[in-house]
Amino acid sequence: MLRMDLYNVLISPVITEKANTVAEKNEQVVFKVLKQATKAEIKAAFEIAFNAQVETVRVLNVHGKAKRFGRFNGRRDNWKKAYISLKPGQSFDLASNQK
Helix, strand or coil, rough: CHHHHHHHEEEEEEECCCHHHHHHHHEEEEHHHHHCCCCHHHHHHHHHHHCCCEEEEEEEEECCCEEEECEEEEEEECCCEEEEEEECCCCCCCCCCCC
16 A cells, blocks of 8 residues: 555544553554554554554454434444554654644
């Protein structure tokens, strides 16, 4: 994949209570990624964007919730979440990174 395309793989960080707990305990970071992204692409994109070495990547497909819009039934989009484990001693700062 091209270098510019790798910048589009990571959509946004997931900021939840569970994600914060995982980050503190296991030195992992949670990101929302493209649905068609592979583990290798996610790893390469994170290493290029944040200059931190990645040990493993785990992905999870999140199914969209069924919702009602007035009298119509609808569904939110499915999306993919990636748990990125950093190598020991590695860290990254989300706020200081600029694309």
